[in-house]
Amino acid sequence: MLQMSQYYEPEFKKKIVHLHLKEGRTLKGLAEEYGVSKASISIWTKQFREECQTNDEAQADYDYMKENLQLKKQLAELQKENDFLKKAAAFFAKEID
Template identity: 90%
Template sequence: MLQMSKQYEPEFKKKIVRLHLEEGRTLKGLAAEYGVSKANISIWVKQFREECQTNEEAKADYDYMKENLKLKRQLAELQKENDFLKKAAAFFAKEID
């Protein structure tokens, strides 16, 4: 028995691709959360990247997503470093007293 493949709205696909590329969410996590196979998500990401080769608007979106993900990761790293420095400063302030 052949199973009909489920059709997804373009906006839904774009949302999933954006969550993966912009927020760094894993395919496995997105598949579990949205009930979509990892293979489908992988295909959508591949299609979006291919579209970026010919569509300037899609390329601009892709570049924005990559930059946003990079900045989010950098911010998280800097927040960790800042928290560590605050703890170290508090520790040394206690030692001085």
């Protein structure tokens, strides 16, 4: 059975692309949550990246999203390290007593 293609508003597409690029959400997760195919999200992301090549505002937005995602990953790693160090400090504090 052939499915009819569905029209999505540009704001909706932009929201999905932002969730993917800015927050690092997976294509699979977004597809399941919003009922959109992974291929569509991939195409929208590719179109956004192409738009960034010609539109300075879109390029700035894309750069911001990439930096934001990188900082979120770095923060998560530092939080893991901090939690480990807290546990190690508590362990060694018990050993001293």
